[in-house]
Amino acid sequence: MREVAVIGIGQSAFGKFPGRAAADLGAEAVRAAVEDCGISPKAIQVAYCARAYDANCTGQGILKEVGVRNIEIINVENACAGGATSFRGVWKEIADGRYDVGIAIGVESMTTSPIAGRLIPPEKTDLDGHLGLTMPGMFAMVARRQMEAGATAEDFAQVSVKNHHNGCLNPQAQYKKEFTVEEILGSRMICDPITLLMCCPNTDGAAAAILCSMEVARRYTTQPIRVLASALCSADYKYTQDDICASPVGVKVAKMAYEMAGVDPKDIDLVEMHDAFANEEILRYEDLMLCKPGEGIDLLRSGATAIGGRIPVNPSGGLLALGHPLSASGVRTVCEVVLHLRGQAGERQTPKAKVGLAQMLGGLVTNLEHGAVAGIHILAR
């Protein structure tokens, strides 16, 4: 297996753009990634493109806008982990030696999707979805269990305060506004105890990353970012999830990733992760072994996961403030990690970052654990 590098990253504007097509947003991200590393679009040999809603040859539609055609293009859907799946697809092609240069794209136009302005339900034939299950509803029930174990609604609000603060330092964030704990708690109730400002917003946007073999990478940069680990796995049946606050598949994928990278959780300098709901970030601290089981709340309260702390989590602003175009986020999290490893993250830079982790969790399917798929990439300079 060959070592793979990320040499180019790009993100479109994130926000509500009902007048812009997915292909237009995707092309903006691809052009930014191409300009970032100075590679010719004609050098791209393979592409993976993730999109969840109304997808139909989205990758072809994007790449024709930048002069790329006549190559292998694979369109993927994997709920919120679609972007991570797309990134992993390109990584596999290059690691296996099939191609030398590829591009991973994630794009979503939420405002023109069938679920625009609504709570995201499971897949349309899913029984629990018909019976009233929604994404925030699921995480609200998880939050109730967290509160039984000692968490408070103020803790959840604090995650949102932290990530909105981070978003103010990110020129590409959808929302650049500070909020207080009181304002988060006082915002409109969505699914008790989850309030509006504890939920990620509806966002349109795209992200792209150009990957290549180390040999090719050296032609374009003196500082390629190495992909140390790529891990992706789907969930087990629901009966394996006795405690809905735990994510068996999340823990499994974390172990796979750390083993593959040959790093310990304490070696990680920053994390970008799926904070679709504020209370979720606290659970993921434990899955990713950033703290001991049951100590996620303590880690949050200690300030360790804020910018300037021991292990900054979601310095980009996360899904909560930067925004969450579903399939774009799994590529976008990798882009943010790359910025920190290069030392280009501006005011939100993690000092001396050497190793970073990008995580995504997604999907709600009756009788599978919630979080039907998990993906993790570990990158290093």
Add this chain to the structure above:
Amino acid sequence: MMDGIPVRENLFDTIDGGRLLANRCGACGRIYFPKAPFCFDCLGKNMEEVILSRRGRLYAYTIGRMASTHFKPPYAVGLIDLPEGVRIFAPLMWAEDESYKIGMEMEVFIDKLWKDDDKQVMGYKFKPV
């Protein structure tokens, strides 16, 4: 019988005020709701029907304040643990005082869910005992 069509076939009947229909693997004992065509765990093919207990404990719940696919707010949903070791997601009977508590005893009942065109769709819900 019911005044309407069930949300899915083979999920429940109306006997005793409503019963949930599961099945159990004859080889390993794993119970499935909704019923499984064979055991997803040990792949055993000998499946027998199990009528689940009508009462269980509320494991978690939430009050929806924005519409879901079929329900207008406010509506209550929750997870109920049944003695057979099965956890069921279900709508909960609406309680004006929102007096749900984790651990409280709940009982299944059959109720109207929503209308598809002119047809009334029926399904299971839980209410405090």
